[in-house]
Amino acid sequence: xxxxxxxxxxxxxxxxxxxxxxxxxxxxxxxxxxxxxxxxxxxxxxxxxxxxxxxxxxxxxxxxxxxxxxxxxxxxxxxxxxxxxxxxxxxxxxxxxxxxxxxxxxxxxxxxxxxxxxxxxxxxxxxxxxxxxxxxxxxxxxxxxxxxxxxxxxxxxxxxxxxxxxxxxxxxxxxxxxxxxxxxxxxxxxxxxxxxxxxxxxxxxxxxxxxxxxxxxxxxxxxxxxxxxxxxxxxxxxxxxxxxxxxxxxxxxxxxxxxxxxxxxxxxxxxxxxxxxxxxxxxxxxxxxxxxxxxxxxxxxxxxxxxxxxxxxxxxxxxxxxxxxxxxxxxxxxxxxxxxxxxxxxxxxxxxxxxxxxxxxxxxxxxxxxxxxxxxxxxxxxxxxxxxxxxxxxxxxxxxxxxxxxxxxxxxxxxxxxxxxxxxxxxxxxxxxxxxxxxxxxxxxxxxxxxxxxxxxxxxxxxxxxxxxxxxxxxxxxxxxxxxxxxxxxxxxxxxxxxxxxxxxxxxxxxxxxxxxxxxxxxxxxxxxxxxxxxxxxxxxxxxxx
Amino acid sequence: xxxxxxxxxxxxxxxxxxxxxxxxxxxxxxxxxxxxxxxxxxxxxxxxxxxxxxxxxxxxxxxxxxxxxxxxxxxxxx
Numbered sequence: 001x002x003x004x005x006x007x008x009x010x011x012x013x014x015x016x017x018x019x020x021x022x023x024x025x026x027x028x029x030x031x032x033x034x035x036x037x038x039x040x041x042x043x044x045x046x047x048x049x050x051x052x053x054x055x056x057x058x059x060x061x062x063x064x065x066x067x068x069x070x071x072x073x074x075x076x077x078x079x080x081x082x083x084x085x086x087x088x089x090x091x092x093x094x095x096x097x098x099x100x101x102x103x104x105x106x107x108x109x110x111x112x113x114x115x116x117x118x119x120x121x122x123x124x125x126x127x128x129x130x131x132x133x134x135x136x137x138x139x140x141x142x143x144x145x146x147x148x149x150x151x152x153x154x155x156x157x158x159x160x161x162x163x164x165x166x167x168x169x170x171x172x173x174x175x176x177x178x179x180x181x182x183x184x185x186x187x188x189x190x191x192x193x194x195x196x197x198x199x200x201x202x203x204x205x206x207x208x209x210x211x212x213x214x215x216x217x218x219x220x221x222x223x224x225x226x227x228x229x230x231x232x233x234x235x236x237x238x239x240x241x242x243x244x245x246x247x248x249x250x251x252x253x254x255x256x257x258x259x260x261x262x263x264x265x266x267x268x269x270x271x272x273x274x275x276x277x278x279x280x281x282x283x284x285x286x287x288x289x290x291x292x293x294x295x296x297x298x299x300x301x302x303x304x305x306x307x308x309x310x311x312x313x314x315x316x317x318x319x320x321x322x323x324x325x326x327x328x329x330x331x332x333x334x335x336x337x338x339x340x341x342x343x344x345x346x347x348x349x350x351x352x353x354x355x356x357x358x359x360x361x362x363x364x365x366x367x368x369x370x371x372x373x374x375x376x377x378x379x380x381x382x383x384x385x386x387x388x389x390x391x392x393x394x395x396x397x398x399x400x401x402x403x404x405x406x407x408x409x410x411x412x413x414x415x416x417x418x419x420x421x422x423x424x425x426x427x428x429x430x431x432x433x434x435x436x437x438x439x440x441x442x443x444x445x446x447x448x449x450x451x452x453x454x455x456x457x458x459x460x461x462x463x464x465x466x467x468x469x470x471x472x473x474x475x476x477x478x479x480x481x482x483x484x485x486x487x488x489x490x491x492x493x494x495x496x497x498x499x500x501x502x503x504x505x506x507x508x509x510x511x512x513x514x515x516x517x518x519x520x521x522x523x524x525x526x527x528x529x530x531x532x533x534x535x536x537x538x539x540x541x542x543x544x545x546x
Numbered sequence: 547x548x549x550x551x552x553x554x555x556x557x558x559x560x561x562x563x564x565x566x567x568x569x570x571x572x573x574x575x576x577x578x579x580x581x582x583x584x585x586x587x588x589x590x591x592x593x594x595x596x597x598x599x600x601x602x603x604x605x606x607x608x609x610x611x612x613x614x615x616x617x618x619x620x621x622x623x624x
Binding site for chain 2: 257362363366452455456458459462463465514515517518521522
């Protein structure tokens, strides 16, 4: 779940006449990442698209035009994509829809031109006064008078388009989706090397899938297509596929925004799917704001259907839950101290409530947030240690990563135990020597970065404080100044509460998100993550819009 | 109690936050204008640009940390 799946490079070789069957089979399997043939070797040339390709493209063009005019979004298609008969019937059906739609569209356009002309003539009386030949005058007046009729006609036509939309949108979406797939299949030969009678397909697949593919190809092509696994040294451009459990998939977006992990390293997706919302919750930490965010996300989820929005909203969903948990810990509800202000209690079962009061325990929290930083950075170095251990061996792993952990703890030790400064200085010197041996003398500058990394985690407190500060200021103005002023004050107070907290919530949502992601990218990822990998995109899985 | 030192330390805390705030603003101004230029050419960069823009916010957070330490650790210790 943490490391990329093992990949094998394969060659599939076969007779050109069976190419279509092979591609169809591979397309359905969705397991091969094709390496595009770059047309450079002698004796081979790029394959040609199959004959149906141009016909399909024509259909798709008219289908997309229809979708555009009828305002059909892909999401509206519900029926399963199945084989569509490409008979004369399909063609006739498509043409008849097209004619109907185009005819109505044209009429609407004409009416709109007329209407906009009429707009210019503001008043019939102006026309009467104007010096025009009686004929023209009559026509013009007729035209202006027909304005209402024209508008009615336009609305009727639009209504009819709506009906067509309802009737055919399933057919149109399904056919478009299906044809796009067919086009992709028919264009796949462009990515292969071919000779006069044979083709060679080069690609990557998971090592576990090779056997399955072998069997399928044998069944489909009757033993004609051969699949050969190639052993290769120095795996440079291996596509990366990391199996992330479904609930944590959205966090892949956050990692990919930084860089795709490469084939030789541990993917941080699982880790940040825990730490990102945790940091978010620590910063925003307010039961009321968490609830509002949860509701906002639930609302936007129905509205924003693109893949990018959906994963962002899923991430925020996790974040809102952590925000509520920390809201309970801090005892904050829209900036009010809820246990005392609302229920008049200061302890539950002998435990002082709230567990942590952010404004009164600033110094302990400052230390705690730096401590969280030390732990987080250490985790980063441990992952880095495993990465280096796997690729370069123990010696490098110790020199490059353990040395840094040592430096970090010696520095922190000096702050916490000033009495032990001399032994710790000795330890620091030892680890610095190790580190210089591992990474070179230039890396000495990085020691200061390490210190600033740790201080940087104090933002966990700082961002929260500014948010609580604003919320409390709003509440204080309302409760102490406005409400005692009578009815008008109460009305103003409610307005102030709604407006102020909306603004503060918006700021809080954005700031917590940005600072939490920054802690991952700048403080955490730099300790182990190199990235620069290629995403595993098997044939048959279409690129989704983000 | 009303020692002049307390006042000076409070002033120092204010300077720490205020000046680092100005520094952050200057840094973000440059990044921000470059980011808007980049987004104008390539809209997908919005997410990355937003994150890059808040990177210098660390400076003011350092200032705030120093300010908090001055107010809540140094002054009570006098």
